[in-house]
Amino acid sequence: MxxxxxxxxxxxxxxxxxxxxxxxxxxxxxxxxxxxxxxxxxxxxxxxxxxxxxxxxxxxxxxxxxxxxxxxxxxxxxxxxxxxxxxxxxxxxxxxxxxxxxxxxxxxxxxxxxxxxxxxxARAELLTAWHWLTTAVDSAGFDQFFAFLRASPRPSDAEARDAIHRCLAGNSCLTQAKMAVMDAAQQGWEVAYALAWLSVAGGNSVMPPWVRHQFPGAGRLVRQLRDNACSDPDCDWCRERHDVRRELSRWFGFDDFRPEPAGEDGRPLQRDIVEAAMAGEHALGILPTGAGKSLCYQLPALTRYDRTGALTVVISPLVALMADQRANARERVRLGDAGILIIPPEQLRSVSLRRVLHQREIGSWVLDEAHCLSRWGHDFRPDYRYVGRFIREKAGQDPIPPVLCLTATAKPDVKEEIADYFKAELGIKLRVFDGGARRTNLDFVVVPTRGSAKFDDIYQLLQEDLPEHMPGGAIIYCATRRHSEEVAQFLQEKGVKADYFHAGLPPETRKHVQESFIRGDLRAIAAANAFGMGIDKPDVRLVIHTDIPGSLENYLQEAGRADGISRRPAACCSIPRTTWSDSSGCRPVQD
Incomplete structure (x- = not known):
């Protein structure tokens, strides 16, 4: 002592x-x-x-x-x-x-x-509100402290309520603000902490974890004030900040959502998914590659972060997004400087990451490429089996935050398996938005070949569909690492700027090859099927499959990476050397 x-x-x-x-x-x-x-x-x-x-x-x-x-x-x-x-x-x-x-x-x-x-x-109205709120119940020490600072005794109820109202004006829902002012005396410190956070909302701030644990009403109050839309036409906050088109324009500069695919009512499914996510619903969105799946979680995440400071955690298998969570990145998340954290499922086992997530309120969980939850995903990435348990443990006694699953393709049994998984693990029901997998801008071609002529056929396709004068790049999918290396070496000998990409390469090499392809330094890249997911490259004009994938679903995922962002016409060519056997009943394609 x-x-x-x-x-x-x-x-x-x-x-x-x-x-x-x-x-x-x-x-x-x-x-x-x-x-x-x-x-x-x-x-x-x-x-x-x-x-x-x-x-x-x-x-x-x-x-x-x-x-x-x-x-x-x-x-x-x-x-x-x-x-x-x-x-x-x-x-x-x-x-x-x-x-x-x-x-x-x-x-x-x-x-x-x-x-x-x-x-x-500090602003005078904040000091007035804090003086009244922190001394509502037996807090003579804080009364003396704030009286000394303000050179004034504890404010009257009317004076304090007016100060609280002025702190909330234009910063929260009008209807909820009126209720908060009425109940302020019963919540005391919780209202004081909510006002403090709101005074800097929209910047790099986060409510301290010990406040959220000792005074849980503070976080709930912030959500009530800013995250629950009212129906009052005079509430400028809700009419402005809960309008998805206005939020789309504010964050991304777009006037409207993509019109296709549309639901049965003709409304854009992209908008429907965003509205459901922003309303706190659990949802499964199936949109073809290029239909704007990323925006479906990014817009709700940014809006939620701005309104409440909550973090959206995106679980993704994408190699392109598996940046190391270095100490400075973890610190940015911990201190509230980041509203979105993208991690592979394996990082949920990281003790350091768990500590960081414990510091933040989780506003939503997103599973990108959600088909990885299906049986093949379990075999390929077994950590997916523990996603539900981790979400449940993180929530504790609180309600499960909104869960949003997104994928480009999902057969009926895969959709059912995803829905059943979250029903069993978390007791939640996913609302399904199915936009199908139709891509009208892609031209699908099967090219006959012989084993000895396959490399020449690949080169010929490049010359015809992606000539030297045409901007853009090509992805050539191969079944094995060795095959991807052989294809890249052959094209290099032909004078094509090409390289290969697979999991056996060092991380820095994969990063360099990937960035070279995105910049346009490489005309072609020979890769395993994981490459291309999440690649922000608008001019992939050609996708070639040298070997048929294991299922039609996988093929659609990979072929859909042809101009998946710009939605311009692109070619998808298959030149297989094995027959396609698939349980879905597809007709085999001979060599």
Whole structure:
């Protein structure tokens, strides 16, 4: 234990209590004699209860209590908060040495001094609201503190409610704001923390985890104020911020959603999926490649992050998006600087990632390429089997956040399996939006060949469908790593700028090859079937399959990467050397 009296320059340090607890407490109590108030970091929830349990007759227990942990989210709502306070579960102090209570006391004094400076720069209506809210129930210490800052006694109910209303004006739903003002006295600190976060909403801020755990009503209030649309025509917030077309224009600059594919009512399915996701529904969206699946989760994610600070976690198998979660990236997520986190399913086993996710409120879970949840996905990426359990464990006793599954193709049994999985694991029902897999801009061709002539046929297709003067690139899918290397080497010998890509290459090499292809430095790339998913390249003009994939579904996924973004005409050629055997009943194509 330790105590510091800066006004008289005295300090008491008890390095080890041992059997002299009574004597140590007496020394600490003597130091507190004559003080105006007791100050500490987590003083109210931790130190005082322990001291009261040890000796309920201590005079320092009668002092007014001021807690810097409680004040910190109010004084520093914008990241990185205070430089001496960790943004962790307990909001503890950042120490240079452990088990040094005197250092902790002096750090607390420094934090308190900086908090006072920050409060003096805060808006008057915020200080008025905080003074009233933090002293609603037996908080004489905070009453004295805010009265000193404001040079005014605790505001009246009418004055405080007016201040809260002014803090919420134009920053939240009009209907919900009126209800929040009416119930503010019962929620106290929770409303105070919600107002603090709202004062910097839309920037790089996140409500501290310990606030969300100790005062869960604060996060719920933010969601009620900004994430639940009302029907009042006079509510400018809801009419503006809950209009999906306006949000589309605000975030992406588009006037409207893609008209195709459309549902039975003629409405764009892309818009329907976005509306469902923004409304908090669980959904499965099936849109052909190039129909804008990524926007279906990006727009709701960005809107949700802006409105509530919540994080959207996207689980994706895409090699193109498996950037290492380095320390600085994890820090950006932890501090609220990121609204979307894209990870492969294997990273759910990462202890460091779990810690980061524990710091954030999860607003939605997205499964990109959701067909990977099916049986073949389990065999290929077994970590998919634990996605549901992880989501359930992260939610704890809270409702499951919205789950959005997206894929380009899914046969009836795959759709059923995805729906059954989430029903069994999470008890949720997915609303299905099925846009089919039809691609009118693709020209499908089967080219007869012989084994010895296959490489020449590949070269000939490149010359015919992607001549030198035409911009764009070609993906050549091969069944094996060795085959992809052989194809690339053959094309290089023919003078074609080509390379190969497969899982056996070092990560940096794969990244270099991929980026070269996206930039247009490579005219062709020979690759395994995983390549191309998530590639942001608008001019893939030609896709060649040198070997038929294992199923029609896989073929449609891969062939659909031909000009999947621009939707311009492109060619999909198959020059197989094996017959196509598929349980779906497709007619075999001979060599």
């Amino acid at each position: 330790a105590g510091v009296r800066p006004d008289i320059g005295q300090t008491v340090v008890i390095p080890r209590v041992g059997d002299n607890l009574a004597q140590a407490l007496a020394r600490l109590d003597e130091l507190a004699n004559g003080a105006d108030f007791a100050l500490g970091h987590n003083l109210i929830a931790f130190d005082l209860p322990h001291l009261r349990a040890a000796n309920p007759r201590l005079r320092l227990l009668d002092l007014l209590a001021v807690d810097t942990l409680r004040l910190n989210p109010l004084a520093f709502p914008r990241n990185p908060y205070h430089h001496l306070v960790k943004h962790y579960q307990d909001g503890s102090l950042i120490r240079g040495r452990r088990n040094d209570p005197e250092l902790d006391a002096r750090l607390t004094l420094e934090v308190f001094d900086n908090q006072q400076k920050a409060f003096r720069e």
